[in-house]
Amino acid sequence: MADTVVGANPDPHASGEDPNRRDFIHIAAAVMAVGAVGALAWPFIDQMNPAGDTLALASVEFDLTKVEAGQQVTIKWRGKPLFIRNRTGKEIAEAIKDDTADLRDPQTDEQRHKPGKAQWLILVGTCTHLGCVPTFGGGDYGGWFCPCHGSHYDTSGRIRKGPAPTNLAVPDYTFLSDTKVKVG
């Protein structure tokens, strides 16, 4: 390089090293390699997400006449328990009374059931702490009590005491008729 005569070799491709061109190729190659690894990694990560057939089993229908007032029926929905509770007037009244209480995840009872269907409370039956199944009628508030880590839910399924951060989840559901619901 030191003894290259200026102008002796006018062809820029024939000799000499242009550091910018070389760097470009290195960077481009590295970017391609990283992109290829990333593109290949994604299928291996995404294969662990729910498969098509798992997603397809997403809704169930339920006949409400099976549940007497004051009782609860637990069915399986998307692998999880689903609580279908036929609340008594007293339970509904308690839930409405507590709308103004100090709630960790504030929601009124009205927001947790379909309009005009206050007796029917339909909830995902997994504790929002770590996913155990709360027991019916237990706890300090007469709703549910989670045996794993001691979360207390009221008769609206709202978290009142214990480690759980949020209320029992309300799934998407619709009333097909007065006695039939479709969940999911």
Add this chain to the structure above:
Amino acid sequence: MSGHSNYEPKTGFERWLDTRLPIVRLAYDSVIDFPTPKNLNYWWTFGGILAVCLGIQIVTGVVLAMHYVPHVDYAFNSVERIMRDVNYGWLVRYMHSNGASMFFIAVYIHMFRGLYYGSYKAPREVLWILGCVIYLLMMATAFMGYVLPWGQMSFHGAVVITNLFGALPVVGESITTWLWGGFAVDNPTLNRFFSLHFLLPFMIAGVVILHIWALHVPGNGNPTGVNVKSKEDTVPFHPYYTVKDGFAISIFLLMFAVFVFFQPNALGDAVNYVPANPLVTPAHIVPEWYFLPFYAILRAVPDKLAGVLLMFGAIAMLFVLPWLDTSKVRSMRYRPTAKLYFGIFVLACLVLGYCGGRLPDDHVIGNLSTFQLLDADLNSMVWLSRVATAYYFAYFVVVLPILGLTETPLPQPESISAPVLPANAPAGAAASPEKRG
């Protein structure tokens, strides 16, 4: 793996092989001729015991995998078939299930040994961290293995542990769905846990090789914590420590056999012999005994995310420990104050284990009625867990950093050989104790 080698190939074949793949040289330098401090006590035998545990788990595990069916409809029954119908299946399964407990007993002793004798200090930080990685892999493996029989504890344990990740803000829910492969713990979850439970032990074996490599660079520590100064301080690994380790392994296997043959279910939970039912959670859900301290830390906090962070933080403490302990003295033999705090630390770990196995609202002292402090009765497992959890963390972030600066350690011996000699020994005797009388 480092330093010079005294290996001399004796046969023609060994000479031929040595210039092509010096594997006999590697073995000779690592487990025959390796210079080892001559004062290692029995707390140092648990490395060898752990290697045996890993071997037993891999061999019995591969056999069990030949008979086990990873499907929610068949898993429980296939395990019962192993117990009742497969030839010696009961033996292999009891070896495997009790082997997990034995593995953890040994690893906890090994870890407390390291904590007491300062095995994590320079120049052994990487060795210590590799050990922590092995411990993490062991916990993941044990957890997923416990799910495979698909009993009630298997199922609901898996639900609780996978839900821990749901505590993470924003991404939590996607992560749990991703771990489950569905909307709940179900067949896809069982399948992938089986796959990973098979894989991880071999990853552990790989990290064990790195762990031993990192051990053989500075060489073993020793109970005095004083560096090896001369050849007089060491003995060759074989026969001195092959025999000592062998004896300890035999005693350990005796205890192992007592569990396998006489108390095979003593360390497990009877509820796991009830087939999994996703609609009913057992009244008292507990993990296996070796996870109880961490479970107690999780439950000590009334906030979900904080509980999860604290639980993982308890393990993270171990990783950063080499930089938390400011004392230059390795062995607590010469740190009387640290010894006291260490004793309380061991006690705190045991208390956490005890709390983890009880219900949060259980009373600590029978009928003693106290008062409500914040959110729980003062005389409850919750408050005992909180005290022990506070000490657990304080030991790492307060006691060890400050104590190293403030304490006055006892004088350390000049060398490993020195403490065995009388104080009035003539000058020069320490250098060659074997020449005396």
